Amino acid sequence: xxxxxxxxxxxxxxxxxxxxxxxxxxxxxxxxxxxxxxxxxxxxxxxxxxxxxxxxxxxxxxxxxxxxxxxxxxxxxxxxxxxxxxxxxxxxxxxxxxxxxxxxxxxxxxxxxxxxxxxxxxxxxxxxxxxxxxxxxxxxxxxxxxxxxxxxxxxxxxxxxxxxxxxxxxxxxxxxxxxxxxxxxxxxxxxxxxxxxxxxxxxxxxxxxxxxxxxxxxxxxxxxxxxxxxxxxx
Numbered sequence: 001x002x003x004x005x006x007x008x009x010x011x012x013x014x015x016x017x018x019x020x021x022x023x024x025x026x027x028x029x030x031x032x033x034x035x036x037x038x039x040x041x042x043x044x045x046x047x048x049x050x051x052x053x054x055x056x057x058x059x060x061x062x063x064x065x066x067x068x069x070x071x072x073x074x075x076x077x078x079x080x081x082x083x084x085x086x087x088x089x090x091x092x093x094x095x096x097x098x099x100x101x102x103x104x105x106x107x108x109x110x111x112x113x114x115x116x117x118x119x120x121x122x123x124x125x126x127x128x129x130x131x132x133x134x135x136x137x138x139x140x141x142x143x144x145x146x147x148x149x150x151x152x153x154x155x156x157x158x159x160x161x162x163x164x165x166x167x168x169x170x171x172x173x174x175x176x177x178x179x180x181x182x183x184x185x186x187x188x189x190x191x192x193x194x195x196x197x198x199x200x201x202x203x204x205x206x207x208x209x210x211x212x213x214x215x216x217x218x219x220x221x222x223x224x225x226x227x228x229x230x231x232x233x234x
Contacts, residue, residue, distance in 0.1 A: 011102045016144060021135050024049070028127035029099065031120065033106030033193070042104075046127035053130030056138070060129075060145040061085055064153055080156045082165055084149060087218055091118035093148055094125040119216045166225035173229070174204050182228070184221045187211070200224050 008026045012019055019025050028049050035045035061084055065077050072080075083089075094100065103124055132141040146153070170182055183203050190197045200220035201211045209231060212223030 007102055011097075011099075014097065016147070017136065017140060019131075019135050024131040024135050025128070028053075028131040029102050029104060029124055031103060031105040031124075034104040037106045046124065049127035049130035049134075050123045051130070052133060053126035053128065056133045056141055057085055057090075057126060057129045057145060059138075060142045061149065061153075063142060064146050064149070065156075068153055079165065079168060082168065083156060084152055087118050087122045087216060089152070090122035090125045094121035094128075096148075097125075097128075099124050099128070117215070166222050166229060170202070170225040170228055178204055180205050182209075182225070184224065186217060186220075202228050 008022065008029065011029075012022060012025060023043060027044050028046050030042055030045050032045040032047060035042045058081065061081050062077070065072075065080055069077065069080075100121060103120070105120070129141060129145065132144055167182075174180065174182055181204075184200055185203070186198060187201050188199045190199070197213055197215065198217050198220040199211060199213045200217060200223075202209050202221070202224040210224045210227035212220045212225070212227060214220035214223055
């Protein structure tokens with residue numbers, strides 16, 4: 001197991017409690033590109049922690065929304081959660097913690113200015129949540145999330161989120177008219193792993209409505225949905 005770097009210890013000092021397993025924090029901030037270049041001195045990369053953190057973050061935000069808005073229905077709460085937990089907002093949270101200063105990435109990623117890319121920052125933030133959960137359990141993690149999202153949770157707007165969430169708008173529109181949900185499919189990808197571009201097409205009942213592209217699958221799907229909404233005949 002690798003020793004925990006001084007910079008990671010410095011970051012840890014900004015959190016509400018010290019990590020019992022600080023190596024989890026180090027792993028959360030290790031991009032796969034760094035790990036594959038430094039296997040002998042790296043205990044692992046952050047993708048498994050990102051997977052866990054994604055689920056924990058959804059649960060923590062859902063719990064807070066139910067507590068703060070006991071009268072709202074499931075549909076509204078789902079839209080609000082989507083507006084809070086997305087690549088853009090998570091990248092902003094990562095930036096607020098200066099996670100980019102502590103991320104360990106490979107040489108190729110450094111050349112592509114990866115530390116400023118929303119997808120990598122958002123992934124690191126989710127991995128951080130996963131590390132918090134494994135180290136301190138859900139109660140401490142939920143408190144951290146609640147503190148991080150305090151202002152957003154109290155100012156969340158369903159109407160604003162709905163306007164920005166093109167996938168939700170498209171799904172509601174086509175299901176009302178056809179009773180069939182939109183289907184999203186990656187048709188191709190371009191570029192190396194550290195700078196990949198996704199191309200996604202959206203279809204309804206076999207009819208392709210539009211194609212979108214983006215730095216992540218989610219971005220490509222949102223663009224495809226936005227373009228599909230502009231079509232009059234669905």
